């Protein structure tokens with residue numbers, strides 16, 4: 001009899017039968033409040049009726065139409081719709097299936113467009129698990145352990161993770177930019193650097209928002225040296241942070257945006273957006289894949305966008321996010337076990353630390369498990385896996401946030 005590989009190790013024993021909105025129902029009929037959203041994917045909630053209908057209708061018409069041979073209607077319609085929400089000038093889109101593939105597509109584009117070998121990534125960044133994406137990931141050695149040699153040409157600069165450094169935001173930002181300049185002077189000269197890859201909020205790295213001065217510093221250096229600013233919005237896009245894009249909080253204009261996760265409510269779909277002139281610099285034949293831009297995924301993405309805009313889910317994420325952050329902070333005030341609570345919109349992380357400020361992985365994982373026992377599904381993140389993160393679907397309502405906070409308060 002076949003069995004699941006030990007690689008498929010679950011954080012909880014839950015076997016799901018079906019999902020509806022913010023709830024998952026297991027095979028024994030027990031209801032779970034899902035504050036993981038499939039790692040920030042099911043933006044419109046589980047099985048939103050409009051998304052289900054769009055996917056079902058599309059399945060009956062066309063499941064797969066390969067984009068190097070034929071285009072299909074959902075792909076064209078989605079592209080047109082994304083034009084209405086993407087940052088100005090980023091109107092050329094390329095599609096793939098996963099976040100990692102989007103990262104790799106942007107990596108190829110950056111190197112081909114600039115003719116430069118290096119990329120600079122930021123400490124605590126997560127960009128995926130394919131070998132190139134894992135080479136660019138610094139949010140934990142677990143993502144690249146044993147798979148080396150990793151891709152050459154990746155250099156790492158600090159991210160302004162103020163709590164980790166024990167500094168204020170301004171000091172952490174000045175340090176990060178000074179170290180970036182040091183990197184330019186020592187190992188990756190600007191004219192050898194193709195791109196910066198950065199998340200507007202570190203996701204796997206511990207739910208650490210960037211800030212305006214930091215991203216402005218990157219933009220300034222990118223402009224001065226012809227370096228591309230690639231924003232990995234795989235986790236932060238599509239309203240997750242309470243603005244449509246994570247970078248909308250910081251007033252920075254990217255050269256390339258990476259999208260996936262919340263884009264299609266759970267159907268595999270990702271993409272990269274850039275200007276037409278930049279995209280034209282990618283070498284023909286080097287980009288693409290059999291399944292990219294799947295017709296059913298595109299139909300689900302169109303419905304997802306429609307629901308996000310029609311139902312005000314971005315505004316909901318901002319309001320419910322504030323409620324969740326404030327509530328999580330009040331809970332943290334009552335315990336010495338949580339050193340910091342931070343986030344943006346519906347990305348809220350509680351960092352567990354010992355009395356002397358060291359990462360407390362054991363307590364974070366105990367809290368995650370206890371929450372699951374009480375019907376609240378949560379994830380952990382951070383280099384030490386000592387941050388418990390809450391990332392519910394964008395449709396979450398005030399009563400459901402209160403419910404999650406009640407359970408979290410009891411658990412903590």
Ligand code: PLP
Nearest residue numbers: 098099100126127128203234235
């Ligand atoms: N980039 C970011 C910011 C992510 O959070 C993730 C996944 O968590 C990825 C890239 C990789 O996406 P995928 O797991 O779909 O390959």
